[in-house]
Amino acid sequence: MADGSIGLWTVPLAVLGGAIRVSTPFLFVSLGECITERSGRINLGLEGTLVMGAMSAYGISYLTGSPWLGVFAAGITGALLGALHAGICSLPRVNDIAVGIALMLFGTGLAFYLGKPLIEPTAPRLPAIDFGWWSDIPQLRAALRINVMFLIGVALAPILYWAFRTTRWGLLIRTAGESSDAARAMGYSVLLIRLRATMVGGFLAGIGGSFLSLFYPGSWNEGLSSGQGITAVALVIFARWDPLLCLWASLAFGGAAALGPALQSVGVTSGYHLFNAAPYILTLAIMIITCSPKRTLTGAPAELSITR
Amino acid sequence: MEFGRISRRHLLQGGAALTLGAAAGARPSFAAETTIGFIYVGSRDDYGYNQAHAQGAAALKKIPGLKVVEEEKVPETDAVEKTIESMINLDGATLLFPTSFGYYNPHMVKMANKFPKLHFEHCGGLWSDKDPKNAGSYFGYIDEAQYISGIVAGYTSKSGKLGFVAAKPIPQVLRNINAFALGARLANPKATTQVIFTGDWSMPVKEAEATNSLIDQGVDVLTCHVDGPKTMVENAARRGAMVCGYHVNQSPLAPKAYLTGAEWNWEALYPKFVKMIAAGESIPNFYRGGLKEEIVKTSPYGEAVSAEARKRADDVKAKFLSADGYAIFKGGLVDNKGKTVIAAGTDRGQKDPELEKMDYLVEGVVGATS
Numbered sequence: 001m002a003d004g005s006i007g008l009w010t011v012p013l014a015v016l017g018g019a020i021r022v023s024t025p026f027l028f029v030s031l032g033e034c035i036t037e038r039s040g041r042i043n044l045g046l047e048g049t050l051v052m053g054a055m056s057a058y059g060i061s062y063l064t065g066s067p068w069l070g071v072f073a074a075g076i077t078g079a080l081l082g083a084l085h086a087g088i089c090s091l092p093r094v095n096d097i098a099v100g101i102a103l104m105l106f107g108t109g110l111a112f113y114l115g116k117p118l119i120e121p122t123a124p125r126l127p128a129i130d131f132g133w134w135s136d137i138p139q140l141r142a143a144l145r146i147n148v149m150f151l152i153g154v155a156l157a158p159i160l161y162w163a164f165r166t167t168r169w170g171l172l173i174r175t176a177g178e179s180s181d182a183a184r185a186m187g188y189s190v191l192l193i194r195l196r197a198t199m200v201g202g203f204l205a206g207i208g209g210s211f212l213s214l215f216y217p218g219s220w221n222e223g224l225s226s227g228q229g230i231t232a233v234a235l236v237i238f239a240r241w242d243p244l245l246c247l248w249a250s251l252a253f254g255g256a257a258a259l260g261p262a263l264q265s266v267g268v269t270s271g272y273h274l275f276n277a278a279p280y281i282l283t284l285a286i287m288i289i290t291c292s293p294k295r296t297l298t299g300a301p302a303e304l305s306i307t308r
Numbered sequence: 309m310e311f312g313r314i315s316r317r318h319l320l321q322g323g324a325a326l327t328l329g330a331a332a333g334a335r336p337s338f339a340a341e342t343t344i345g346f347i348y349v350g351s352r353d354d355y356g357y358n359q360a361h362a363q364g365a366a367a368l369k370k371i372p373g374l375k376v377v378e379e380e381k382v383p384e385t386d387a388v389e390k391t392i393e394s395m396i397n398l399d400g401a402t403l404l405f406p407t408s409f410g411y412y413n414p415h416m417v418k419m420a421n422k423f424p425k426l427h428f429e430h431c432g433g434l435w436s437d438k439d440p441k442n443a444g445s446y447f448g449y450i451d452e453a454q455y456i457s458g459i460v461a462g463y464t465s466k467s468g469k470l471g472f473v474a475a476k477p478i479p480q481v482l483r484n485i486n487a488f489a490l491g492a493r494l495a496n497p498k499a500t501t502q503v504i505f506t507g508d509w510s511m512p513v514k515e516a517e518a519t520n521s522l523i524d525q526g527v528d529v530l531t532c533h534v535d536g537p538k539t540m541v542e543n544a545a546r547r548g549a550m551v552c553g554y555h556v557n558q559s560p561l562a563p564k565a566y567l568t569g570a571e572w573n574w575e576a577l578y579p580k581f582v583k584m585i586a587a588g589e590s591i592p593n594f595y596r597g598g599l600k601e602e603i604v605k606t607s608p609y610g611e612a613v614s615a616e617a618r619k620r621a622d623d624v625k626a627k628f629l630s631a632d633g634y635a636i637f638k639g640g641l642v643d644n645k646g647k648t649v650i651a652a653g654t655d656r657g658q659k660d661p662e663l664e665k666m667d668y669l670v671e672g673v674v675g676a677t678s
Contacts (some may be wrong), residue, residue, distance in 0.1 A: 112351075
């Protein structure tokens with residue numbers, strides 16, 4: 001211990017740290033997508049929203065010196081992209097999945113184009129709260145340096161769970177997602193509900209992107225997302241459209257992403273490609289275990305284009 | 309439609325033939341404008357591999373009579389052939405620099421056969437006698453600069469544990485890891501270098517996780533071989549570790565933590581190539597060099613580098629620059645599984661092609677190639 005090493009304890013610690021550090025973007029995107037999909041629409045464009053959010057947050061933080069303003073700007077950017085998706089999908093005979101793919105390419109392309117001058121400068125980052133003050137193990141303290149956005153995300157999951165069940169807004173979103181005829185019969189505009197749900201979803205995804213560029217890994221470059229947005233959209237299906245399950249799934253994905261590097265650092269070097277693929281193997285395994293030929297996906301909103 | 313496309317292509321071919329003739333006549337003196345094409349696999353300003361090449365291209369833009377055209381994020385597929393053809397046919401490029409490893413064979417070789425009067429210079433490939441004569445491959449012995457980084461890192465590390473965040477276990481990467489580890493052992497015979505492979509050239513989240521895991525293991529000086537070292541440098545500096553850079557100088561990102569770094573020096577090499585062509589000399593098809601040939605360089609030392617480390621590093625650097633040169637991979641070299649990989653008495657000099665097939669990690673490296 002004299003040399004500051006903690007040996008094999010690195011692995012569980014890295015998985016814990018990874019769950020906290022890596023999971024936040026997954027959490028925000030999947031909660032946002034959860035709201036959108038519950039209203040009966042799939043927005044695959046959140047990968048583009050995530051990257052646009054990361055870029056705009058970094059840009060605004062660099063220009064104004066305030067990372068929190070950057071987070072806000074990322075949210076607004078995301079909401080605008082969400083509005084664009086919902087607006088196009090409001091037109092008759094438009095497929096939401098096709099629009100989503102188009103917006104994914106549009107968002108990443110636009111972010112790369114506008115983000116060119118932002119690769120070199122260093123923008124102010126979001127602060128971390130030191131939750132490991134009680135420990136004198138530096139590794140543990142590092143793992144417990146938590147950004148407040150993670151805490152907001154963790155709090156948001158049960159709030160959404162509650163809101164879907166007991167609030168009027170939650171009921172309306174669910175009605176639009178389960179039966180658009182019922183929502184129309186009640187006198188509500190399904191398109192307006194979906195527009196708002198997609199904008200809120202985009203807002204959260206944009207904020208998820210700001211975490212990538214302003215906290216961890218903490219800078220803007222073009223490989224930043226490497227598919228995390230699209231993974232998070234898949235997480236929602238995996239979590240059965242349940243915000244609480246989205247939280248656990250995001251934590252599991254974050255922890256699994258840390259597993260590969262951590263195992264290599266303690267000397268488990270064989271098959272690191274396999275460990276790097278751990279999150280995807282986990283998804284496949286759970287999908288296979290929980291699928292059934294006798295029924296459709298439990299919890300799937302009936303109006304989704306994939307279940308309809 | 310079909311007819312229109314064919315006639316357009318014929319038109320382009322005709323145009324290309326005209327440009328080609330004009331360019332061939334004008335080449336020696338740059339009387340007419342010469343166009344040079346640069347192709348990058350990633351983003352041109354990634355604080356890494358592609359930026360180093362773009363700095364070389366920028367040095368060419370300053371020379372009067374030269375026009376530089378660039379395209380970035382071209383995948384290592386037949387997409388690069390299309391890019392090369394459009395640079396030749398539409399922009400009139402007569403010298404092309406496809407800068408990524410995977411462009412070489414079959415893509416660039418095919419294009420060099422198709423346009424035998426134009427020059428192709430590829431970074432990193434292994435030109436052989438079977439390849440076209442108008443194609444060439446150049447590369448730098450950046451392991452010399454990594455060796456210097458290793459010496460500085462070995463002196464600076466308090467724990468004797470160094471970390472290396474690497475992309476893939478290919479020969480060029482392994483050679484850098486080994487040179488860094490051997491340099492560190494020169495400074496501190498007990499030093500170990502722990503390597504983590506992320507699996508690809510640009511994986512920011514994995515690189516950040518690898519950096520954190522290494523520091524959790526007690527590593528206090530890190531370096532890397534990935535396309536964009538920015539993530540590693542910033543995250544290591546945040547955790548209070550020291551760093552050695554790679555590709556370009558990253559000291560603005562972490563002024564206090566930056567010790568030194570292994571940099572490309574393309575802005576010296578590319579103008580040299582162009583002058584050789586202008587003078588009518590032919591560039592050797594297989595072009596290699598290190599610190600002495602000014603193909604690679606080291607970053608200026610950071611403030612945390614001790615006088616002892618500077619002296620030792622400068623001494624070794626002077627040996628690299630001397631007429632006799634210096635062999636990093638000396639005879640009697642043992643890999644980290646205990647196998648002798650270079651027999652005693654046969655030093656492998658830097659130009660030894662055996663070194664470009666490296667598939668082992670030397671003693672003192674913690675990690676495995678598969």
